[in-house]
Amino acid sequence: NLCYVLPPKSEADSGMPGPDKQNALCYQYRYDERNRMSAKKVPGKGWEYQVYNQLDQVVASQDAEQRKKNQWQVTKYDGLGRVIMTGLWNNGNTAIDPAALKALVYAAPQYDSR
Structure with missing residues (x-):
């Protein structure tokens, strides 16, 4: 499952961005045991469940x-x-x-x- 979307500004070419850049710039997704999206975080917003x-x-x-x-x-x-x-x-x-x-x-x- 797709867990992160790393925009160019996150400098993903240098490896996984640190937690600060992840929270500020990256789209993050979490899935449950049945592969349903259970949480997501988009830049500029908090976690949604x-x-x-x-x-x-x-x-x-x-x-x-x-x-x-x-x-x-x-x-x-x-x-x-x-x-x-x-x-x-x-x-x-x-x-x-x-x-x-x-x-x-x-x-x-x-x-x-x-």
Whole structure:
């Protein structure tokens, strides 16, 4: 999987840029065990996270600003894979790690049958 995009300004010809240049200039991607993009960082922005259910549907996403507020954008699907509800989940003063949220999602029903 593509993990980094190194623009010319990052001087990639001299090897892997250091952490400061990576954060300032490079596009970075992380993938989960099923090769789904679980995190990305673009220059000038913070990390963005995505959590999937077992049906490979994005059920939660979070950008850097939402992370500061312990918020997640959530999506609920029906049995046919159609979006039936979206909302903002505010977890108060408690931060939840994407991996912990994924465990909660996997333990819950994967779609709404009402």
